[in-house]
Amino acid sequence: MFQLVLFYAFSAVLIGAALAVITARNPVHSVLFLVLAFFTSAALWLLIEAEFLAIVLVLVYVGAVMVLFLFVVMMIDVDLAALREGFNRSLPLGMGVVLLIVLELSVVLGGSGFSGKGGPVPLPEGGSNIRALGEVMYTQYVYPFEIASVILLLAIVAAIALTLRRRPGRLVQNPGLQAKVRPEDRLRILKMPSETRD
Amino acid sequence: MDMTFTSPSLWPAMPEIFLLASVCAILVIDLFLPPRWRHLTYGLSLMALLVTAAMVLRLGQGLEEPQVTFSGMFVLDRLAVVLKSAALLVTGAVLLYGRDYLRERQLDQGEFYLLTLFSALGMMVLISAGHFITLYLGLELMSLSLYALVAFNREQSASSEAAMKYFVLGAIASGMLLYGMSILYGVTGSLEIETVASRIMEQPVGSLPLLLGMTFVVAAVAFKLGAVPFHNWLPDVYQGANTPVTLLVGSAPKLAAFAMVMRLLAQGMEGLAGDWRDLLMVMAVLSLALGSVVAIAQTNVKRLLAYSTIGHIGFLLLGVLAANPMGYAAALFYVLIYVLMALGAFGVLILLSQRGMEAETLDDLKGLNARSPWLAAVMALFMFSMAGVPPTAGFYAKLLVLDAVVDQGMGTLAIVAVLFAVISAFYYLRVVWQLYFEAPINGSAVVASADLRWLLIANGGLVLLLGILPDQLIRACLSAF
Numbered sequence: 311m312f313q314l315v316l317f318y319a320f321s322a323v324l325i326g327a328a329l330a331v332i333t334a335r336n337p338v339h340s341v342l343f344l345v346l347a348f349f350t351s352a353a354l355w356l357l358i359e360a361e362f363l364a365i366v367l368v369l370v371y372v373g374a375v376m377v378l379f380l381f382v383v384m385m386i387d388v389d390l391a392a393l394r395e396g397f398n399r400s401l402p403l404g405m406g407v408v409l410l411i412v413l414e415l416s417v418v419l420g421g422s423g424f425s426g427k428g429g430p431v432p433l434p435e436g437g438s439n440i441r442a443l444g445e446v447m448y449t450q451y452v453y454p455f456e457i458a459s460v461i462l463l464l465a466i467v468a469a470i471a472l473t474l475r476r477r478p479g480r481l482v483q484n485p486g487l488q489a490k491v492r493p494e495d496r497l498r499i500l501k502m503p504s505e506t507r508d
Numbered sequence: 509m510d511m512t513f514t515s516p517s518l519w520p521a522m523p524e525i526f527l528l529a530s531v532c533a534i535l536v537i538d539l540f541l542p543p544r545w546r547h548l549t550y551g552l553s554l555m556a557l558l559v560t561a562a563m564v565l566r567l568g569q570g571l572e573e574p575q576v577t578f579s580g581m582f583v584l585d586r587l588a589v590v591l592k593s594a595a596l597l598v599t600g601a602v603l604l605y606g607r608d609y610l611r612e613r614q615l616d617q618g619e620f621y622l623l624t625l626f627s628a629l630g631m632m633v634l635i636s637a638g639h640f641i642t643l644y645l646g647l648e649l650m651s652l653s654l655y656a657l658v659a660f661n662r663e664q665s666a667s668s669e670a671a672m673k674y675f676v677l678g679a680i681a682s683g684m685l686l687y688g689m690s691i692l693y694g695v696t697g698s699l700e701i702e703t704v705a706s707r708i709m710e711q712p713v714g715s716l717p718l719l720l721g722m723t724f725v726v727a728a729v730a731f732k733l734g735a736v737p738f739h740n741w742l743p744d745v746y747q748g749a750n751t752p753v754t755l756l757v758g759s760a761p762k763l764a765a766f767a768m769v770m771r772l773l774a775q776g777m778e779g780l781a782g783d784w785r786d787l788l789m790v791m792a793v794l795s796l797a798l799g800s801v802v803a804i805a806q807t808n809v810k811r812l813l814a815y816s817t818i819g820h821i822g823f824l825l826l827g828v829l830a831a832n833p834m835g836y837a838a839a840l841f842y843v844l845i846y847v848l849m850a851l852g853a854f855g856v857l858i859l860l861s862q863r864g865m866e867a868e869t870l871d872d873l874k875g876l877n878a879r880s881p882w883l884a885a886v887m888a889l890f891m892f893s894m895a896g897v898p899p900t901a902g903f904y905a906k907l908l909v910l911d912a913v914v915d916q917g918m919g920t921l922a923i924v925a926v927l928f929a930v931i932s933a934f935y936y937l938r939v940v941w942q943l944y945f946e947a948p949i950n951g952s953a954v955v956a957s958a959d960l961r962w963l964l965i966a967n968g969g970l971v972l973l974l975g976i977l978p979d980q981l982i983r984a985c986l987s988a989f
Contacts, residue, residue: 418716424694449513453521453578457633457645460528464626464649467535468656471619475662 317357324350337388341380348372362439520575520584523563523592524632530556531625538618546616553621554603557628561596564589576638580700583638587770587988590840591635591763598760598847599628604963605855606752608956612864615661615750623660624756627653631764637771640689640699647685647732650764651678654757658749670748677741681731688724691717692776701776708779722780725772726787732765735821736794746814747868751861754810755854758817759847766843769828774836781831788829789921795822796925800932807870812935813853816894819932820846823909826925830912833989838908840985845893845905845974852890852967856883859956859964873939875948882961883954884943886968893971895936896929901974908982 327347334340348371355364433442447455518525534556538549568589575584603624610616630650637643655678659671693699695717696707711718731738746754773784799819806812824846827839860867860876860883867873877884893902906929913922956964974981 415720418720424717450579451581451641452516453581454639454641454645457642457649460626460629461645461649461652463532464623464652467619467622467626468652471617471623472656472659472662 313357317354320350320353320357324354337383338380341376341383344379345372345376348376359433360439362443516577516579517575518577520567520577521582521636523560523567524629524636526563527556527560527625527629527632530560531622531629534618534625535622538622541618546618549618549621550603550607550616553625554600556625557596557600557603560628560632561593561600564593564596568593580702581639581642582636584636585988587767587840588636590844590984590988591767592632594844594847595631595635595760595763596628598763598851599624599631599756601851601855601963601967602752602756602759605755605851605858605960608960609750609752609858609861612862613661613750620657620660623653623657627657627756628760631760634764635767637767638701640693640701640704640776643701643768643771644682644685644689646764647768648682650761651682654753654761657753657756658745660753661750664748664750666748667750670745674741674745677731681728681738684724684731685728688721688726688728691721691724695721701771704776705778708777711779718780719783722777722784723787725777726784729765729769729772730791732768733762733821733824734818735791735825736798736818737791739795739798739818742818743811743814746817747808747810751810751854751858751866755851755858758813758850758854762817762821762843762847762850766824766839770836773828774831785829785831788825792822792825792829793921793924795819795825796928797822800928800935803932804935806935808868809857809870809873809939810854810868812870812939813850816932816936817846817850819928820894822928823906823925826913826921827909830916830918832912832916833986834915835909835912836989837982837985838905838912840988841908841978841982842905844981844985845901845971848967848971848974849890849893849902852886852964852971853894855960855964855967856887856890859883859960860954862955863952865950870939870942871949873942874946876943876954878948879951880954882965883956886964888940888943889968889971891936891939893975895933897933899972899975901971901978903975904978904982 324347327343327350330343331340331347334343348367352364352367352372355361355367433439530552534549534552537552541548567584568586571584571586571589574586576582577584603621607616610620627650630646630648630653632646634643634646634650637646655671655675658674659668661667689699692704695711695715696704698704698707708718727738731741734742745757749757773781777784795818799815799817799822803812803815803819806815820842824839824842827835827842829835830838857867860872873887876887889900893900896902896906906925910922910925913925
């Protein structure tokens with residue numbers, strides 16, 4: 311019973327925070343609300359005893375990704391007025407579509423045909439999440455695990471390929487060449503008859 | 509948790525492991541190569557693809573029963589052997605076709621070849637997927653490389669725009685696929701394709717959540733194939749990308765997308781065939797209609813070929829919706845032949861894009877016969893084959909699909925398909941008209957290096973040969989199911 315109350319409380323905070331992310335006027339506030347959303351979903355995970363995922367979510371997303379995000383948002387000074395242009399115009403249409411989808415989904419999923427076969431399995435006494443994850447991660451799931459790492463490698467290659475360009479005409483100095491410079495490279499001595507003043 | 513884990517057999521996945529090792533090796537080698545040795549990256553990439561294809565074919569010899577490894581995540585069956593070897597060879601041909609074009613525009617950086625290899629690896633993973641997770645990861649590996657390749661030429665704003673569209677719509681499609689898979693997981697409690705298939709059989713007929721999950725998956729698959737109404741990205745991406753990238757996007761990934769259809773619909777959701785068949789039927793007819801009618805109004809050849817692709821996808825779906833081994837084999841034959849034709853048609857466009865000029869409009873093809881008779885003849889052959897004129901391979905491809913559809917008692921559908929094929933023949937023949945009966949606007953001769961010329965002739969010869977002697981390939985396709 312207490313768990314159920316907690317679940318609904320956290321869910322309400324989560325939905326509220328998610329709404330605030332897209333409605334907040336100040337982008338910094340948006341990012342902070344996103345941090346709140348991550349924290350609350352971590353709490354939801356704790357409720358189903360997935361403590362490892364909860365900790366990773368806080369450490370990786372809140373600790374690393376969101377801090378970076380906050381930096382970027384503060385530095386580039388997003389002009390929200392320009393982004394929001396047309397927001398109110400497309401709001402009724404968007405809301406209509408969303409309502410329709412929610413209605414349809416609730417009709418279809420209302421009579422739930424879900425088996426519950428894939429739901430969380432309670433851990434055995436004294437077992438730990440990390441151990442359970444570790445046991446399948448490098449055995450049963452080693453193939454997808456490796457592919458995921460290849461995707462990360464691809465992301466690095468693609469990001470470099472798309473952003474790193476050696477543009478000609480950049481004013482960059484090459485210290486090696488500068489040190490090797492000799493007087494005759496820079497100075498041209500001309501032989502010419504001396505000028506006489508008449 | 510069982511502690512008796514035996515390490516998986518790596519043998520069936522050897523080609524993938526080899527390709528990944530080569531990608532990593534080429535990545536490091538390319539880093540230390542001086543620019544004038546750049547062609548070495550190209551040579552190594554091509555070699556890696558060819559060796560991998562040879563390994564796939566070697567593994568496929570005498571393969572009777574599907575081999576499953578990595579705890580059911582990886583499947584090597586005959587379908588995988590046919591599709592993987594074809595995808596690798598086609599990717600190799602793309603590199604060959606694109607070489608001079610890229611060199612001329614200084615786009616032949618090592619990253620281009622690496623991204624191509626990554627996408628080939630993604631295709632292999634996707635084709636051999638025995639599990640929803642590997643299927644999704646393979647799809648993402650393939651698509652992410654393609655997005656980056658479309659955006660590769662940053663000097664052109666059209667490329668960036670095309671990449672942006674492709675990326676955003678592709679992300680939405682991935683989201684739909686994941687959502688559909690999660691619903692299927694909720695109903696069946698498994699992500700392994702075989703288990704999902706058997707649990708679906710146990711479900712009551714017309715289970716609504718199951719149908720909902722299926723609909724999302726079908727939509728995602730249709731996006732990857734480019735079937736109407738999920739086709740919007742296709743013409744823009746084909747037109748905006750550099751022609752070698754268009755060639756890549758339009759060829760080998762179609763084989764992977766076909767594998768996705770087979771793994772998800774034919775194998776995973778076999779029990780729902782009666783339901784997804786209706787969805788595919790609507791999409792097939794719409795694709796045929798749009799592909800044949802809208803293409804008539806196009807003056808840009810790349811855009812024209814994009815709409816022609818949509819029409820061909822319609823035919824492919826006809827084969828799939830027959831939902832029996834004969835239909836699947838016909839669809840497999842169709843997609844193989846289609847990829848051969850697309851390879852050749854875009855290959856001609858690449859060859860014509862010379863001296864900094866892009867051959868994109870129908871005007872660029874005018875009077876090609878006067879400039880280069882053999883090139884005009886090959887292009888005409890591809891156009892005839894796409895239209896389905898005997899004795900080209902395109903004729904047999906269409907015939908087999910129609911045969912499978914009629915066999916299932918869907919004669920009306922076959923008649924509709926033939927009608928649209930006749931309409932589409934109009935714009936293919938118009939291209940042939942431009943090649944032979946118009947005066948050239950640009951009279952300069954076409955220069956092509958010897959290996960490209962031979963590749964194009966071999967490509968055209970194969971389309972003709974498979975039209976005269978299709979038995980071997982048809983038998984290979986039939987044995988895959």
